[in-house]
Amino acid sequence: MRARALTVLPTLMLAGIGALAWALLSGELPGGWPALAGALGGSDDYAAVVVRELRLPRALAAYAGGAMLAVAGALMQILLRNPLADPYVLGVSGGAAVGALGALTLGLGGLAMDASAFCGALAAMLLVFGLARGDGTWTQTRLLLTGVIVAAGCGAAVTLMLALATDTRVHSMLFWLMGDASAARNPWPALLVLAAALAACMPLARDLNVLARGELGARALGVPVDRLRHGVFVLASALTAVAVTLIGTVGFVGLVVPHLVRLAIGNDQRLLLPAAALAGGALLVAADTAARLVLSPLQLPVGVLTALIGVPVFLFLLARQFR
């Protein structure tokens, strides 16, 4: 297993570097390798500035967002012991959407909108946590249903805001809802959060393996199940909140990536969590670059592309599972 990690993780890392290189090299303005070299070397050449100031933050944001969503999805799948759970299933994205669209409705943008989205995500997460904990019991079904209901409530609020919004604002609202990396300015805090989250869950990875096989058995094997589940819930929700604040509610990455990685390398979280992060990052950078190029100069929100890829893949996996 450890030997496998030594081949899988570097391969995925190379795929990520390849995707990032593609993202930095392609676009309307043909800069190519000289522009990239210039950008990394600190040149003030126009092409170099475009690469450094526009393409690089966007690509890194897509990488961080994709990686965070994939890790959050993998954690949610363990938490709910359901291989078809995704990071949005517990309503975090709904809360973020209410926050972001609320800010847009008030005419706010930029940092204020990010802050509002993040607060909305945290509020939804605390609401689900509080309601699902209620009397102290914590069954998956209760957690799941609470999340679904909170998400449904957020959906209604989002629809209301869309209905009341002026035409000019609806466009940016829809882009945010579909998931769009173009507005991401500073990806570094998100990359730090990603690194911290991976560092936090790697020591718990074998505990998670045991938890995936049932709560009772895990407790009998000495896993502190309640503490672990609370930690996983907070970690997965926080990752989702940061990712959604950064790039909007990009769909299917958090669902399909951990699932595909699991099919390829098995369900050992010690390998699955870092592999999902690397694969999610690489995938979203590639998808975002494709979203910029397909109908260029028209730019698509990356969420449209991940959904177009994700829906058939998901249906295929679903059909396989219940065959």
Add this chain to the structure above:
Amino acid sequence: MRQPASALLEADRVALQVGSRWLCREFSLRLDAGECLVLLGPNGAGKTTLLHTLAGLRPAEAGEVRLAGTPYGGRSPRETARLRAVLPQIQPDPFPASVLETALVGRHPHLGRWAWEGREDQRIAHAALDRVGMAAFAERDLQSLSGGERQRVAIAALLAQQPALYLLDEPLNHLDLHYRIRVLELFRSLATEGAGVVLVLHDIDLAARYADHVILLDGQGGVTAGTAQAVLQADRLSAAYGHHLRRVEVAGRTVFLPE
């Protein structure tokens, strides 16, 4: 009267309550290494609840359960897991996993936080699979196995845990005739080697054949505990199960025939 040395498992005036129903009150028991205890009773009598309480997975409403002389609260869950293993009645397996990986899960409490399963763990897991006749399936996906084969893999994971005390909730579920006997023989021989074994069973005849002690829960709050011979009486069993049973001696064995 207090016994001098601490027993492997002791329940001291334990009371169990589920909802508003008392399953037992002032219940005490002592299990020493080398002994085999069987919990019997009709559906819903509280066998699993009692087993979980004895395993330290659920607190007793009153009284105390001690494992090797120490109450469950006095050890970390990890230390406890190196001393006692529990076979749950139902084992969900929503994610794909190989048979060997599943058996290796039993090594979890023996490994440090950053440790990976080493060669010795692999050897222990293989030996455990061999003891339940699943060694040839090591690389197979768990989800491709039959119910009985999965049950044997779950038992192998327990063996890989190498505890002093085994608590098994209906270990014979899904097993065919041959493996029902083989699994009971296995745990009987583990007891002979010095382990303690607690089993929830539905088969009174097998309990009569393998148990040193029997606890019979009648589902009305009545508990009879004692040696297998003392507890396994036709009238008592008939009353507990609500079905008339006749005791028959065949080929030197005691069997109970339902009327």
